[in-house]
Amino acid sequence: MSDTQRITVRVLVYGALIIWTFVSLFPIYWTLTTSFKTAVNVTQGHLIPWVDFIPDWRGWRSLGLSPDTIGQVSTVREEFLKRFANSVIASLGAAALAVVIGSLAAYGLSRFDYKFGWMRNKDISFFFLSQLILPPVVLAMPFLVLYKELALLDTRIGLILVYTLMVLPIVIWIMRDQFDTIPIELEQAALVDGCSVWGAFLRIVVPIALPGMVAAFILSVILCWNEYFFAALLTSTNAKTLPVMVASQTGSQGISWWSMAALSTAAIAPLVVIGVFLERYIVKGLTAGAVK
Amino acid sequence: MASVDVVDVRKAYGSQEVIHGVSIGIKDGEFVILVGPSGCGKSTLLRMIAGLEPITSGDIRIGEKVVNDLPPKDRDIAMVFQSYALYPHKTVAENMGFALKMRHAPKAEIESRVRRAAEILDLVPYLSRYPRQLSGGQRQRVAMGRAIVRDPKVFLFDEPLSNLDAKLRVQMRAEIKELHQRLKTTTVYVTHDQVEAMTMADRIVVMHDGIVEQSGSPLELYDRPNNIFVAGFIGSPAMNLLKGKIKLNGKASFVTEDGIDLPLTSAPQGSDGRPAIYGIRPEHFALGGEAVKAEVSVLEPTGSETQVFAKVGAQKIVGVFRERISAKPGEALPMAPDPKLVHLFDKETGLRLN
Ligand SMILES: Nc1ncnc2c1ncn2[C@@H]1O[C@H](COP(=O)(O)OP(=O)(O)OP(=O)(O)O)[C@@H](O)[C@H]1O
Ligand SMILES: [Mg+2]
Numbered sequence: 001m002s003d004t005q006r007i008t009v010r011v012l013v014y015g016a017l018i019i020w021t022f023v024s025l026f027p028i029y030w031t032l033t034t035s036f037k038t039a040v041n042v043t044q045g046h047l048i049p050w051v052d053f054i055p056d057w058r059g060w061r062s063l064g065l066s067p068d069t070i071g072q073v074s075t076v077r078e079e080f081l082k083r084f085a086n087s088v089i090a091s092l093g094a095a096a097l098a099v100v101i102g103s104l105a106a107y108g109l110s111r112f113d114y115k116f117g118w119m120r121n122k123d124i125s126f127f128f129l130s131q132l133i134l135p136p137v138v139l140a141m142p143f144l145v146l147y148k149e150l151a152l153l154d155t156r157i158g159l160i161l162v163y164t165l166m167v168l169p170i171v172i173w174i175m176r177d178q179f180d181t182i183p184i185e186l187e188q189a190a191l192v193d194g195c196s197v198w199g200a201f202l203r204i205v206v207p208i209a210l211p212g213m214v215a216a217f218i219l220s221v222i223l224c225w226n227e228y229f230f231a232a233l234l235t236s237t238n239a240k241t242l243p244v245m246v247a248s249q250t251g252s253q254g255i256s257w258w259s260m261a262a263l264s265t266a267a268i269a270p271l272v273v274i275g276v277f278l279e280r281y282i283v284k285g286l287t288a289g290a291v292k
Numbered sequence: 293m294a295s296v297d298v299v300d301v302r303k304a305y306g307s308q309e310v311i312h313g314v315s316i317g318i319k320d321g322e323f324v325i326l327v328g329p330s331g332c333g334k335s336t337l338l339r340m341i342a343g344l345e346p347i348t349s350g351d352i353r354i355g356e357k358v359v360n361d362l363p364p365k366d367r368d369i370a371m372v373f374q375s376y377a378l379y380p381h382k383t384v385a386e387n388m389g390f391a392l393k394m395r396h397a398p399k400a401e402i403e404s405r406v407r408r409a410a411e412i413l414d415l416v417p418y419l420s421r422y423p424r425q426l427s428g429g430q431r432q433r434v435a436m437g438r439a440i441v442r443d444p445k446v447f448l449f450d451e452p453l454s455n456l457d458a459k460l461r462v463q464m465r466a467e468i469k470e471l472h473q474r475l476k477t478t479t480v481y482v483t484h485d486q487v488e489a490m491t492m493a494d495r496i497v498v499m500h501d502g503i504v505e506q507s508g509s510p511l512e513l514y515d516r517p518n519n520i521f522v523a524g525f526i527g528s529p530a531m532n533l534l535k536g537k538i539k540l541n542g543k544a545s546f547v548t549e550d551g552i553d554l555p556l557t558s559a560p561q562g563s564d565g566r567p568a569i570y571g572i573r574p575e576h577f578a579l580g581g582e583a584v585k586a587e588v589s590v591l592e593p594t595g596s597e598t599q600v601f602a603k604v605g606a607q608k609i610v611g612v613f614r615e616r617i618s619a620k621p622g623e624a625l626p627m628a629p630d631p632k633l634v635h636l637f638d639k640e641t642g643l644r645l646n
Binding site: 188 | 342
């Protein structure tokens with residue numbers, strides 16, 4: 001390839017990447033800037049702050065999070081913080097529970113041969129994964145009845161349980177993959193060296209599979225953080241999460257874009273942090289084999 | 293220290309039996325080497341002794357105690373795996389010290405034992421490295437070190453030197469032998485290497501397709517192999533095995549398929565005309581004399597000796613001579629098998645006849 005050709009290819013590749021970056025980042029940009037717009041700016045489609053509109057704290061003020069309101073008592077802010085805390089607790093709790101249970105299940109599937117009726121390990125794994133195919137709507141009524149009976153409606157525990165169930169298939173799938181790449185001789189060496197079966201699992205297998213576990217954990221957090229359907233269905237005043245609060249901004253007086261945008265920005269922020277700082281752990285955990 | 297007794301042990305994976313009733317008695321302090329072709333069940337047997345593989349039937353005793361249902365950690369054995377099985381998230385030192393740590397040895401003792409093992413194995417500069425930062429040979433030595441830091445009842449080694457270069461292998465062979473002489477720990481050792489087997493073993497057990505073909509001291513196996521398989525397996529280059537018939541009219545002799553007469557000192561009564569195999573080791577030919585004319589195909593002089601690849605009739609043979617030989621390919625070389633050192637086997641059963 002000549003130099004000019006190489007440069008042309010570069011320009012094309014980078015051009016495409018820049019366009020894609022723009023497409024990906026624009027919604028975030030739009031959400032962020034909209035939280036500083038007034039009604040007029042939104043309807044007229046102004047985009048660039050200080051050029052075609054003057055930023056205004058209105059959206060953030062409605063949440064009690066603007067500089068002038070932050071010191072004052074604000075019921076909206078309290079509501080927001082409560083929803084935020086609910087989201088954090090539900091996501092982290094469910095992800096942690098799912099990783100613990102999922103890892104144990106995956107380890108079993110990877111190391112022991114099960115027979116469950118006609119099902120063998122492969123079928124059982126597929127059965128778990130196939131749960132993702134079922135649309136959650138199908139489960140709406142049963143869950144409502146079940147949660148009502150168990151007094152789990154509108155509780156964070158209830159939310160954690162249903163989220164755990166939701167992400168378990170993915171966690172099991174990821175962790176089984178991880179354990180499959182760990183040679184069984186490693187555990188056997190540990191057994192000979194004086195470990196019990198649990199000792200070998202905790203001292204040898206878990207540390208080696210840790211990157212995969214971290215990846216599964218982060219992925220679970222993201223999925224739970226974004227979950228809307230069950231949160232809207234099963235919670236009301238107490239355990240409501242951020243996505244439900246965001247959606248409920250479309251009130252009877254029309255959509256209050258600014259406060260919705262401010263809320264969305266606050267809801268996206270943790271994910272952006274995860275994306276920027278933890279993305280490499282996800283990639284590392286999901287791509288590299290556990291043992292080299 | 294303990295004896296190890298394997299009594300009529302069988303192992304089946306599903307419906308497929310891979311070990312068909314193996315019995316081996318290993319005395320306290322004995323160094324036993326398992327040899328046999330790939331897939332014959334050496335690793336499986338070792339893993340059953342270690343308790344990593346449940347046995348289908350039979351008994352395994354360590355120090356008179358039946359250990360069939362004892363988990364590996366309670367059998368007090370140390371094992372070197374064929375695939376090394378080093379813990380990738382632990383340093384060399386941690387790998388070697390892990391078993392001691394699991395037995396709650398004091399820190400200072402762990403350190404000094406690891407250091408001592410690392411010195412024996414030439415691993416001192418690598419103690420703080422991770423397994424992935426080591427070469428294959430170094431990893432194998434770490435695997436070795438993980439076993440020898442301990443003072444177990446039994447050592448189980450699965451081809452522990454297979455990945456070392458020739459020089460290191462000789463050195464390690466001596467180290468292991470010395471270690472065994474010092475500690476007198478009962479050892480079961482799997483290898484493919486003839487020289488390792490012959491030089492290190494108190495006793496060699498030859499396995500084939502999940503059974504024991506013969507067990508005995510290295511020289512016993514070399515001098516009196518019980519059957520064709522052992523005859524062909526022990527010794528390098530391998531024993532010449534010529535097909536033919538026994539002839540017994542007055543004096544015993546052997547006639548090859550091509551009608552060539554080979555000398556025998558004796559043959560069993562009434563075996564005249566019996567199809568048999570004539571075994572003679574390459575180093576048991578003499579040049580000249582009352583000789584068989586062998587047609588030379590290739591000469592391989594190595595300096596100290598000369599290997600001759602030749603044909604007797606249509607059957608290929610190999611000879612090893614201390615003399616320098618200057619025969620050309622195609623020439624007839626008089627090679628005389630020493631009748632006292634001939635092994636005679638039944639063609640049907642493969643069993644020894646003389
Ligand atoms: N988990 C298993 N399931 C089914 N068959 C097995 C299993 N493990 C081993 N085998 C079979 O058992 C036989 C013995 O295997 P083993 O590993 O003991 O051989 P080996 O003598 O150690 O060979 P090598 O010298 O190549 O290491 C082989 O035929 C192998 O295919
Ligand atoms: Mg093997």
